Amino acid sequence: MTKQFKTLDDFLGTHFIYTYDNGWEYEWYAKNDHTVDYRIHGGMVAGRWVTDQEANIVMLTEGIYKVAWTEPTGTDVALDFLPNENKVNGTIFFPKWVQEHPEITVTYQNEHIDVMEAAREKYATYPKMVVPEFATITYIGDAGQNNEDVIDEAPYAGLPDEIRAGKYFDSNYKRVNK
Ligand SMILES: C=Cc1ccc(O)cc1
Numbered sequence: 001m002t003k004q005f006k007t008l009d010d011f012l013g014t015h016f017i018y019t020y021d022n023g024w025e026y027e028w029y030a031k032n033d034h035t036v037d038y039r040i041h042g043g044m045v046a047g048r049w050v051t052d053q054e055a056n057i058v059m060l061t062e063g064i065y066k067v068a069w070t071e072p073t074g075t076d077v078a079l080d081f082l083p084n085e086n087k088v089n090g091t092i093f094f095p096k097w098v099q100e101h102p103e104i105t106v107t108y109q110n111e112h113i114d115v116m117e118a119a120r121e122k123y124a125t126y127p128k129m130v131v132p133e134f135a136t137i138t139y140i141g142d143a144g145q146n147n148e149d150v151i152d153e154a155p156y157a158g159l160p161d162e163i164r165a166g167k168y169f170d171s172n173y174k175r176v177n178k
Helices: 096-100 113-122 159-164
Strands: 014-020 025-032 035-040 049-054 056-061 064-070 076-082 087-094 129-142
Touching: 014 087, 014 159, 025 159, 087 096, 096 113, 096 129, 129 159
Parallel strands: none
Antiparallel strands: 014 025, 014 129, 025 035, 035 049, 056 064, 064 076, 076 087, 087 129
């Protein structure tokens, strides 16, 4: 995709795949001006996926976007997207318990909010594990806002490649083979 991003509206509805310099691969969707969905394909919590996470989304200056949210696990996330440069800078602040028990979070979180809340009470928060990394964007798709087909199944090996190959969504950005 060679679209030039200028406005906040250009960013909302965009679907990204990117790989952090530490090798962690993430898929993320700006669902609307206050909501994000994501799937994690590689890294400490690969296999985790989340829809309808409330987030703060702003444009800092033309074509540069900041997104931040706090999760039921106690994990905090701050992302800066530079889509015209195919770059993201992300910082993830993991509570100590996620670092020690990542497998608890590797699920479709929406169906297990009670489990996340119980774990954050039971286990330690501090010291937090801070992960500041640049990432390279490997896919940008214009999914449109509030598209429930973008992130609607668990991550599996080969899914990012199917998306990048144009095999996963049809011309209306609906899932093929659903
Ligand atoms: C913990 C969630 C998360 C989602 C996207 C991203 O780039 C980093 C963290």
